[in-house]
Amino acid sequence: MKSKSNHFQTIAATLLIGIGTTLLTTSPALAAVVTPDSVTVATVTGPQFSTVDVPVFIRDSSGTPLGLDQPAGFHIQAYAIKVNYSPAAAVQSITFTRGGITTPLTPASESSPTSAGSISLIDSFSEATNPIPLTLNGALPGDQVATLHVTLSPAATPGTIITLTLDPTSLTQLSNDTGTVGEMVSNGALTLVSGAVTVVPSVPALGHIALLVLAISLAFIAIR
Numbered sequence: 001m002k003s004k005s006n007h008f009q010t011i012a013a014t015l016l017i018g019i020g021t022t023l024l025t026t027s028p029a030l031a032a033v034v035t036p037d038s039v040t041v042a043t044v045t046g047p048q049f050s051t052v053d054v055p056v057f058i059r060d061s062s063g064t065p066l067g068l069d070q071p072a073g074f075h076i077q078a079y080a081i082k083v084n085y086s087p088a089a090a091v092q093s094i095t096f097t098r099g100g101i102t103t104p105l106t107p108a109s110e111s112s113p114t115s116a117g118s119i120s121l122i123d124s125f126s127e128a129t130n131p132i133p134l135t136l137n138g139a140l141p142g143d144q145v146a147t148l149h150v151t152l153s154p155a156a157t158p159g160t161i162i163t164l165t166l167d168p169t170s171l172t173q174l175s176n177d178t179g180t181v182g183e184m185v186s187n188g189a190l191t192l193v194s195g196a197v198t199v200v201p202s203v204p205a206l207g208h209i210a211l212l213v214l215a216i217s218l219a220f221i222a223i224r
Contacts, residue, residue, distance in 0.1 A: 059138060
């Protein structure tokens with residue numbers, strides 16, 4: 001009977017260890033905290049009547065489903081980034097292009113759909129031939145991957161703030177090149193940081209009289 005009792009105790013101990021291990025790996029309260037990957041739109045200033053370039057960044061954080069710390073086939077090789085801009089009347093035109101580390105890469109597919117008050121950039125790159133050279137755990141906001149080119153309209157007077165809000169739905173996400181693994185806000189693997197353009201006064205061009213006065217002043221200084 002004693003040996004049978006010891007046998008039951010061994011089984012019970014094994015089950016308890018198994019249950020404890022399951023709790024450690026599945027309980028949100030006990031799981032290790034992982035910093036999500038991120039997409040960031042910069043906040044910049046731009047002079048009235050100009051075209052303002054706004055960089056967009058991706059940060060690759062370790063421990064997420066996709067990244068350079070993951071096996072081949074699970075790197076960030078595609079992104080869909082949708083930006084809503086407001087007030088739309090302050091924007092005469094807007095385009096969304098690759099920028100920074102993706103500039104020299106050749107995408108397997110690329111599109112930039114637009115709708116009223118919004119624009120997107122969707123790029124996918126082959127991991128084998130065009131790996132995106134992201135920096136794992138790099139300094140915030142990460143590596144520049146794209147650029148918004150915002151042409152300000154006459155309605156964008158000094159002091160106007162044009163918000164550039166990243167769409168938090170599945171329209172903004174990161175994925176591997178096969179599209180089998182995705183990171184988005186809804187699954188907790190991605191955070192979004194929206195940006196803005198603040199319009200500032202433009203530097204007025206010198207008129208003919210002002211140029212003449214400047215030329216005479218410079219000539220006088222040179223003679224002296």
